[in-house]
Amino acid sequence: xxxxxxxxxxxxxxxxxxxxxxxxxxxxxxxxxxxxxxxxxxxxxxxxxxxxxxxxxxxxxxxxxxxxxxxxxxxxxxxxxxxxxxxxxxxxxxxxxxxxxxxxxxxxxxxxxxxxxxxxxxxxxxxxxxxxxxxxxxxxxxxxxxxxxxxxxxxxxxxxxxxxxxxxxxxxxxxxxxxxxxxxxxxxxxxxxxxxxxxxxxxxxxxxxxxxxxxxxxxxxxxxxxxxxxxxxxxxxxxxxxxxxxxxxxxxxxxxxxxxxxxxxxxxxxxxxxxxxxxxx
Amino acid sequence: xxxxxxxxxxxxxxxxxxxxxxxxxxxxxxxxxxxxxxxxxxxxxxxxxxxxxxxxxxxxxxxxxxxxxxxxxxxxxxxxxxxxxxxxxxxxxxxxxxxxxxxxxxxxxxxxxxxxxxxxxxxxxxxxxxxxxxxxxxxxxxxxxxxxxxxxxxxxxxxxxxxxxxxxxxxxxxxxxxxxxxxxxxxxxxxxxxxxxxxxxxxxxxxxxxxxxxxxxxxxxxxxxxxxxxxxxxxxxxxxxxxxxxxxxxxxxxxxxxxxxxxxxxxxxxxxxxxxxxxxxxxxxxxxxxxxxxxxxxxx
Numbered sequence: 001x002x003x004x005x006x007x008x009x010x011x012x013x014x015x016x017x018x019x020x021x022x023x024x025x026x027x028x029x030x031x032x033x034x035x036x037x038x039x040x041x042x043x044x045x046x047x048x049x050x051x052x053x054x055x056x057x058x059x060x061x062x063x064x065x066x067x068x069x070x071x072x073x074x075x076x077x078x079x080x081x082x083x084x085x086x087x088x089x090x091x092x093x094x095x096x097x098x099x100x101x102x103x104x105x106x107x108x109x110x111x112x113x114x115x116x117x118x119x120x121x122x123x124x125x126x127x128x129x130x131x132x133x134x135x136x137x138x139x140x141x142x143x144x145x146x147x148x149x150x151x152x153x154x155x156x157x158x159x160x161x162x163x164x165x166x167x168x169x170x171x172x173x174x175x176x177x178x179x180x181x182x183x184x185x186x187x188x189x190x191x192x193x194x195x196x197x198x199x200x201x202x203x204x205x206x207x208x209x210x211x212x213x214x215x216x217x218x219x220x221x222x223x224x225x226x227x228x229x230x231x232x233x234x235x236x237x238x239x240x241x242x243x244x245x246x247x248x249x250x251x252x253x254x255x256x257x258x259x260x261x262x263x264x265x266x267x268x269x270x271x272x273x274x275x276x277x278x279x280x281x
Numbered sequence: 282x283x284x285x286x287x288x289x290x291x292x293x294x295x296x297x298x299x300x301x302x303x304x305x306x307x308x309x310x311x312x313x314x315x316x317x318x319x320x321x322x323x324x325x326x327x328x329x330x331x332x333x334x335x336x337x338x339x340x341x342x343x344x345x346x347x348x349x350x351x352x353x354x355x356x357x358x359x360x361x362x363x364x365x366x367x368x369x370x371x372x373x374x375x376x377x378x379x380x381x382x383x384x385x386x387x388x389x390x391x392x393x394x395x396x397x398x399x400x401x402x403x404x405x406x407x408x409x410x411x412x413x414x415x416x417x418x419x420x421x422x423x424x425x426x427x428x429x430x431x432x433x434x435x436x437x438x439x440x441x442x443x444x445x446x447x448x449x450x451x452x453x454x455x456x457x458x459x460x461x462x463x464x465x466x467x468x469x470x471x472x473x474x475x476x477x478x479x480x481x482x483x484x485x486x487x488x489x490x491x492x493x494x495x496x497x498x499x500x501x502x503x504x505x506x507x508x509x510x511x512x513x514x515x516x517x518x519x520x521x522x523x524x525x526x527x528x529x530x531x532x533x534x535x536x537x538x539x540x541x542x543x544x545x546x547x548x549x550x551x552x553x554x555x556x557x558x559x560x561x562x563x564x565x566x567x568x569x570x571x572x573x574x575x576x577x578x579x580x581x
Contacts, residue, residue, distance in 0.1 A: 121284070121288060122288075124285060124288070125285060125288030125289060125291075125292060126292070128285050128288070128289055128557055128560055128561060129289070129292075129519075129553070129556065129557045129560065130515055130516065130518050130519025130520075130556055130557075130560055131516075131519060132516075132519035132520060132522065132523075133519045133522060133537075133552075133553055133556045133557075134292075134553070136522065136537065136538075136541070137293075137296055137549060137550070137553045138296065138299065140537075140541040140546075140549050141296050141297065141299035141300050141546070141549075142299050142300075142301070143301065210410070213410055213411050214410075217411070217412075217413045220413045220415075220416075221413050221414070221415060221523055224413070224415045224523070225523065225526060225538055226542070227541065237413065237415070240415060240416065240419065241415075244419060247419060247422065247423055247427065248423075248427045251423055254419055254423075258412075258416040258419070258420070261411070261412070261413060261416060262408070262411055262412055262416070264411070265407075265410065265411020265412065266407055266408075266411050268411070269407045269410060269411055270407075
């Protein structure tokens with residue numbers, strides 16, 4: 001029997017996949033991060049920009065669990081509130097890129113012709129730039145800020161999804177079940193959404209988990225360069241940048257936001273590995 | 282390749298359109314005589330249709346005119362040519378380090394599977410992908426410059442020895458991430474090759490282990506290794522921007538960031554263009570090197 005038949009694969013009891021440990025651990029870690037950043041007011045009484053100049057560079061204590069920075073701002077509050085931006089970008093920018101790229105890949109791959117030529121040209125050209133440089137260029141031209149950071153990331157990263165999906169569509173579009181759907185009179189819209197999409201969506205979703213790490217790193221890096229979140233608002237990358245002058249004396253101010261970036265990245269990577277295991281055919 | 286270069290120039294050209302407001306007001310400020318603005322618009326051919334503007338832009342590029350820096354009051358090309366060597370040295374030194382690290386590690390991991398080297402690569406992959414370069418850079422700086430005082434915190438030297446000394450930590454920053462990915466690639470292609478029939482045949486007829494490795498398995502793994510080097514070199518070139526900024530190296534990347542804050546748009550554009558052309562060159566060289574490594578690949 002044709003092994004590409006999705007119904008038969010799902011029906012076989014021995015093929016039922018187990019949810020891997022890395023997925024569970026990754027989701028748990030990510031949930032913890034989301035709860036602590038979204039619920040930041042529950043964990044700290046201070047606001048992220050509350051200054052107390054008389055209490056600069058305070059060491060960790062009961063009042064300030066992670067200590068305070070150059071302006072006497074509570075580091076825990078800044079790290080938690082700041083994380084909202086990084087995680088938000090990781091999730092939303094990735095989701096939007098997935099959406100735009102998948103649509104583009106579906107249309108290009110399915111209809112072919114001039115749309116496909118145009119889209120492929122755009123994809124290939126965008127890929128000819130170092131991704132990071134192109135994101136910086138767009139933010140530079142639009143002006144620094146979170147909204148423009150979103151625009152820049154989505155404008156660049158959708159092409160990777162488009163290329164993946166287009167390839168999958170090309171491999172699927174001539175399969176028998178697609179022909180069958182057409183023969184029974186399904187319109188293009190229905191063929192695309194009910195027959196092709198479910199068969200091509202795995203690869204871009206698995207890619208999205210690693211892309212989320214990348215987008216978070218972009219957010220941090222542009223924040224570090226001063227092109228993302230603007231002071232005094234916190235963001236992990238921006239916090240590292242504002243405290244880097246104190247690296248020799250108060251390394252904690254740099255290490256703590258870095259650690260949060262690392263942990264969030266690891267959480268996304270674990271989720272990605274787990275998803276890949278789960279969805280591998 | 283030619284259409285890609287045209288596409289690149291078109292994207293860079295169009296990026297100027299993203300700047301909100303009238304670029305001439307941006308350049309001269311709003312408190313100037315209308316004639317100045319009019320003059321500026323004519324100079325930049327902003328009064329012409331967009332395809333004419335693009336044509337003028339291409340014409341300029343071919344004549345080596347990459348725009349003019351309003352801050353430095355010099356042609357952008359001059360500035361770029363001054364800074365380009367630093368970025369190129371940084372990229373090449375980083376890749377050299379990455380190859381030197383990844384070759385033995387990848388080979389060791391393939392030969393001794395499930396050993397600690399093998400686990401190191403797997404763990405390192407996750408770590409290196411989730412750590413931004415600026416974090417790695419500051420970490421290395423903290424350990425090697427501030428605590429151990431082995432390397433300078435930032436800056437660039439004059440003599441070749443000084444330059445190498447200054448470039449070491451920035452290069453290591455870029456190299457660690459790439460080295461892990463290269464080692465992982467080398468490991469998996471070696472493992473695949475070691476399972477091939479011709480390796481078994483060679484073993485069967487008694488080829489010594491050293492020779493088997495040098496003549497039979499390693500050369501075959503090198504093709505995919507080289508393509509990985511090409512791919513990662515592209516990422517690495519992009520990442521020089523941030524590393525140059527952290528270590529205050531006078532390269533293209535730091536010029537780009539400075540120019541962004543100076544609103545020196547033409548310089549930002551031209552640097553992006555140069556970066557994209559570097560990528561095109563890297564891809565071309567990678568393709569050509571396949572033929573050198575693998576005699577089966579020939580280009581007409």
